[in-house]
Amino acid sequence: MKLCKKIQPQLILYAEKELRGNDLIKVENHIKICSECQQELKALTAFSTNLKPAEYIIPATYSSELIVNIHKKLDKEKSTIKKFIPSISLVSAAILIVLSLVYINDSNMTSEDFLLYNSISSNDLLTEIENFDIEEDITTSLMPDNYISDSQKYILENTTLKSDDYNEVFASMDDTDFDAFLENAKSIKL
């Protein structure tokens, strides 16, 4: 059974003829004698064969509409006056969030209490966070150490990140790191 657990994750690759060397020999030898893994191989092969997306049609005019819409957005961005006030409000919002997190940790405040206390909806809070231009000190203070790997932490600590860059770092997290991120978020009682 122990061997089955090691072999089964490789069965789909065996079916796709993607295994080489020792891995291939081990799987081949095992499935000759293991009926459970033979069945699993059959099931996984059928499953991956049937794994196709739903059919959809790309509208005929999509390409030209897409280009127009992209340029509209780009033009809108270019024409937006660089505002001075938002940078002040962003810093204020950051200080509010950091102080609130400290306060929540001290007071065992629930997320609902927190939102009522600050008279903002959770939607507003999420929008605020998503639209944030994240600066080095804010990013690192908002994210507990174990949310991110050492290399990601290094990047965060050594660069001034704008939101797009932050998204790239966020996307580079492993799934397990992201799950840990969510688990830690739960423990913040926000």
Place this chain on the structure above:
Amino acid sequence: MENRVFNNIVRENQEKVYSLFRGMVQTHEEADDLTQETFIKVYKSLDKFKGNSQMFTWIYRIAVNTGINYIRKEKMKQFVGLENVNLKEEESQNELSSQSKALLNKGIKKLPAKQQMVIMLRSFQELSYKEISNIMNITVNSAKVNYSHAVKNLKDILENMGVSYETL
């Protein structure tokens, strides 16, 4: 940069990028938004493209990161209770051609973000592991391991939902 050059880049790659997102989300509008977001990022960072990889690999990489962020933001929204999950499920069942595809979509959404992406790239876009490794900036072996885990997990999730792989 001339708009004409950028427009050609969009024309040449829009179908692949749109298809990647369309397999991932329930509506044309969501896929369209993500496609636009991807090409706006492409526009803004074209000067960073050094030609070390093929243009489509570079664009796919931006699209995959955009997709992973989207999936994670959706998970965050569900976590803080902002997402009306039932409504989304109803919409998907109305739009997709069969109920089994809607269930497949529901099962895929339960996978971690990167596993969802690997399924999209391998099973839906039929890319090679080498291409997936270049796009996701991982080794070929990691791409294979990620895919095998994703397929196994998805099969288990669907079985727990009472969906048979034979009817997909």
